[in-house]
Amino acid sequence: MDLPLVFDSQLATQLFVNGLTLGSLYALIALGYSMVYGILKLLNFAHGDVYMVGAFIGYAILNGLGGPISPTIAVAPLIVLMFLGAMLGSGALGVVIERFAYRPLRDAPRIAPLISALGVSFFLENSVLLLLGAQFRTYNSFLLGSDHPKQFIPGPLSDAVFVVNGVNVQLVQILVLATALGLMVALTLLVARTQIGKAMRATAFDREAAAMMGIDVDRVIAVTFFLGSLLAGAAGVMFGLLFSQVYHLMGFTAGLKGFTAAVVGGIGSIPGAMLGGVLVGLAEAYATGYFGGRWSDLIVFGILIFVLLVRPSGLLGTRAIQKV
Amino acid sequence: MRSRRATAVAALLALGAALAVVAAAYATTPERPAAPAAQSGSDAALVKCGKNRTIGVAAPITGPAGSLGQQQLTWAKYFVTRYNRSHKNKLQVVQGDTQLPDTAQAIQVAERLASNSSVLGVVGPAGSQEVQVSTGPFKAGGLAFITGSATRTTLTTDGTRKGYFYRTVPNDDQQGGRVANYIRSKLNASRVAVIDAQNSYSTGLSDTVEKLLKAAGVNVQRESVNEATVSDFSSLVARIPASTQVVYVPWQLAPKAQLFGQQLRAAGKTATLFGSDGLNDPDNFKIPGSYVSAFPVNVSSPIVKAYRQGPGGGKNDLFGLPSYAAADVLARAVDKACANGSASRAEVRKFVAQTNIPKSQSVLGFRIRYTQSVKLPLGPGDMQVPANYILYRINNNGVYVRVP
Numbered sequence: 175m176d177l178p179l180v181f182d183s184q185l186a187t188q189l190f191v192n193g194l195t196l197g198s199l200y201a202l203i204a205l206g207y208s209m210v211y212g213i214l215k216l217l218n219f220a221h222g223d224v225y226m227v228g229a230f231i232g233y234a235i236l237n238g239l240g241g242p243i244s245p246t247i248a249v250a251p252l253i254v255l256m257f258l259g260a261m262l263g264s265g266a267l268g269v270v271i272e273r274f275a276y277r278p279l280r281d282a283p284r285i286a287p288l289i290s291a292l293g294v295s296f297f298l299e300n301s302v303l304l305l306l307g308a309q310f311r312t313y314n315s316f317l318l319g320s321d322h323p324k325q326f327i328p329g330p331l332s333d334a335v336f337v338v339n340g341v342n343v344q345l346v347q348i349l350v351l352a353t354a355l356g357l358m359v360a361l362t363l364l365v366a367r368t369q370i371g372k373a374m375r376a377t378a379f380d381r382e383a384a385a386m387m388g389i390d391v392d393r394v395i396a397v398t399f400f401l402g403s404l405l406a407g408a409a410g411v412m413f414g415l416l417f418s419q420v421y422h423l424m425g426f427t428a429g430l431k432g433f434t435a436a437v438v439g440g441i442g443s444i445p446g447a448m449l450g451g452v453l454v455g456l457a458e459a460y461a462t463g464y465f466g467g468r469w470s471d472l473i474v475f476g477i478l479i480f481v482l483l484v485r486p487s488g489l490l491g492t493r494a495i496q497k498v
Numbered sequence: 499m500r501s502r503r504a505t506a507v508a509a510l511l512a513l514g515a516a517l518a519v520v521a522a523a524y525a526t527t528p529e530r531p532a533a534p535a536a537q538s539g540s541d542a543a544l545v546k547c548g549k550n551r552t553i554g555v556a557a558p559i560t561g562p563a564g565s566l567g568q569q570q571l572t573w574a575k576y577f578v579t580r581y582n583r584s585h586k587n588k589l590q591v592v593q594g595d596t597q598l599p600d601t602a603q604a605i606q607v608a609e610r611l612a613s614n615s616s617v618l619g620v621v622g623p624a625g626s627q628e629v630q631v632s633t634g635p636f637k638a639g640g641l642a643f644i645t646g647s648a649t650r651t652t653l654t655t656d657g658t659r660k661g662y663f664y665r666t667v668p669n670d671d672q673q674g675g676r677v678a679n680y681i682r683s684k685l686n687a688s689r690v691a692v693i694d695a696q697n698s699y700s701t702g703l704s705d706t707v708e709k710l711l712k713a714a715g716v717n718v719q720r721e722s723v724n725e726a727t728v729s730d731f732s733s734l735v736a737r738i739p740a741s742t743q744v745v746y747v748p749w750q751l752a753p754k755a756q757l758f759g760q761q762l763r764a765a766g767k768t769a770t771l772f773g774s775d776g777l778n779d780p781d782n783f784k785i786p787g788s789y790v791s792a793f794p795v796n797v798s799s800p801i802v803k804a805y806r807q808g809p810g811g812g813k814n815d816l817f818g819l820p821s822y823a824a825a826d827v828l829a830r831a832v833d834k835a836c837a838n839g840s841a842s843r844a845e846v847r848k849f850v851a852q853t854n855i856p857k858s859q860s861v862l863g864f865r866i867r868y869t870q871s872v873k874l875p876l877g878p879g880d881m882q883v884p885a886n887y888i889l890y891r892i893n894n895n896g897v898y899v900r901v902p
Contacts, residue, residue, distance in 0.1 A: 185736055188732075188736045188765075189733055189736055192730070192732040192733050192736065193733070196730050300560075303560055303564070307564075307565075307568065308559070308560055308561075308564025308565050308567070308568055309564070309565040309568065310565060310751070310753035310754075310782065312753060312756075312782075316760045316764075335764060335766075337766070342764060342765050342766060344764055413729070416730070417729045417730055417757055418753075418756070418757050418760065419729075419753040419754070419756075419757060421565075421753075423561070423562060424729065427727045427728075427729070428729075458733070459732075459733040460733075462723075462733035462734055462737070463733040463734075463736050463737055466721060466722060466734075466737070467693075467696070467721060467722045467723035467724065467728065467734055468696070468722045470728075470733075471724075471727075
């Protein structure tokens with residue numbers, strides 16, 4: 175076993191920053207799992223691959239606009255375009271997946287859409303493999319805008335590092351955290367205060383009753399898939415900006431962690447997914463930082479099992495009252 | 499009740515996922531039992547050598563190491579293209595996707611190639627763990643298999659694959675010795691971090707370098723990370739003290755090592771990165787001031803230039819180059835075995851063992867001949883001296899410059 179390092183507040187703070195950034199990605203992915211599960215009671219295992227497709231759309235836009243080093247437009251609008259393109263593209267993909275892979279199976283036994291979800295996952299992975307090959311594609315975010323010294327960001331994105339009491343915080347981390355937070359707040363407001371949000375909550379509570387009240391359940395489900403996939407697309411671009419490389423299998427591990435986050439937080443619960451994502455990110459960062467890479471997955475999934483044993487419905491999940 | 503059942507299903511799925519992740523990280527698939535020494539039917543059976551002769555190529559064409567396997571496949575096929583252009587008789591390739599690190603796939607590929615009676619020999623497989631699990635099927639089928647990347651020393655020195663297994667790369671002990679010696683005597687490092695990538699290739703090299711450095715009195719911090727599944731190394735970087743002078747990363751995924759290096763620099767740490775041959779990838783690993791060890795290849799060879807302008811699409815794909823040499827070794831043996839109009843796999847093996855490719859014709863830049871017995875650190879199937887690793891330093895422009 176790797177011996178834990180002596181406690182060091184600087185290290186602990188650095189790991190907190192790292193974990194929070196990673197956790198915000200997991201939270202965005204977890205939200206998609208949770209929203210879909212809340213409405214359809216379906217574990218959408220293709221969700222991680224929608225996130226992968228979002229990352230590739232961001233990559234295509236980045237390269238379509240001149241590439242990371244000499245983009246043809248300023249860095250700030252470039253990043254905005256990457257996010258918009260990836261979010262809309264992933265959202266549309268989510269709607270298509272729902273329409274053709276899940277809707278026909280809505281009244282089938284629950285195992286059928288689960289298998290369909292796995293099939294879609296493999297379909298997306300292998301489609302990207304066939305279309306784009308197995309090699310890693312790089313956002314080169316560490317060099318993003320390096321030939322544009324007078325643009326919004328002074329020099330390469332990664333050069334903008336703030337050192338606070340010995341803790342490194344990159345501008346890209348702040349960008350990712352702020353974007354993730356903004357999206358989560360927007361989603362919360364949408365679900366809590368809009369007509370479609372009310373319809374989503376009603377459908378999640380009782381789909382049949384919602385339909386009888388005049389809610390277009392098909393449309394609500396499609397919107398749910400759109401929103402969940404939209405967040406996954408944003409997470410894909412964030413991943414590319416943070417970690418630079420995208421590849422066709424990147425959705426598997428991230429999807430697994432996002433699913434874990436959703437379950438830890440209480441699958442079906444939006445605040446739970448956010449909390450779960452952050453917890454999983456922090457657990458991974460601290461486990462790696464204090465115990466080494468061999469232990470991180472063991473600890474993260476150990477936490478999942480522990481949480482489920484203590485609170486089977488997750489940290490913020492509620493036990494549904496069942497009709498008998 | 500339904501909610502509880504759903505939670506139970508979720509818990510089971512999560513438990514399964516946890517076990518899968520842990521198992522994948524620590525998987526060591528036991529070697530399949532080797533075939534008896536006596537020749538099997540397919541070993542002795544004669545294949546009529548018509549105009550077309552078939553060789554197998556086993557590589558991880560998809561999966562996490564797909565980028566490396568694609569290089570190997572492309573290089574091996576490039577050899578076949580060139581060969582077919584200049585020979586009346588033609589070679590054709592049967593390819594198998596071993597999907598490293600999933601060794602179950604490697605076994606299936608080996609069994610498929612061994613049972614295909616038209617296959618006379620195999621280029622590959624890529625990983626040492628794949629070689630281990632494929633040995634049984636290949637030996638049972640009497641096939642020679644020549645890897646362009648599996649470097650674990652014991653694959654040859656344990657003697658169990660003698661006469662069947664060959665490689666066109668030097669082994670880990672040669673590489674580890676070269677690297678440890680350079681870190682100690684040229685970089686004068688007294689504090690080194692060694693980070694294995696939780697796979698057979700990487701842990702073997704890490705163990706060798708760690709042992710040699712410790713024996714030389716160097717303070718070694720051993721770390722571990724699963725390069726195939728981890729995408730954020732910032733917390734691992736946080737574990738490395740600022741006083742560390744060299745970080746040795748014997749990994750195979752150059753983009754991941756590039757990210758690790760960028761995160762190391764972003765954290766303000768100045769340790770010199772030292773990569774293994776798996777990171778000899780000028781397109782994807784270019785942290786200034788870093789070093790990589792590399793297969794000995796003749797980069798100035800016209801073949802490399804032609805590859806770059808042709809199937810390489812502007813890239814050298816040097817990791818795959820030894821697979822070209824492996825295909826060359828195999829094709830020459832097949833030609834000799836077919837000289838009388840028919841060939842057996844046993845004949846092909848015999849002629850592979852007798853390989854003697856002169857320096858002027860070798861894409862590796864030196865004569866290729868094989869050791870026939872154990873002479874540590876070499877074993878039967880290893881290339882004879884002067885095959886050894888070379889070292890590159892990456893300059894500020896990202897260019898690989900060979901160091902003495």
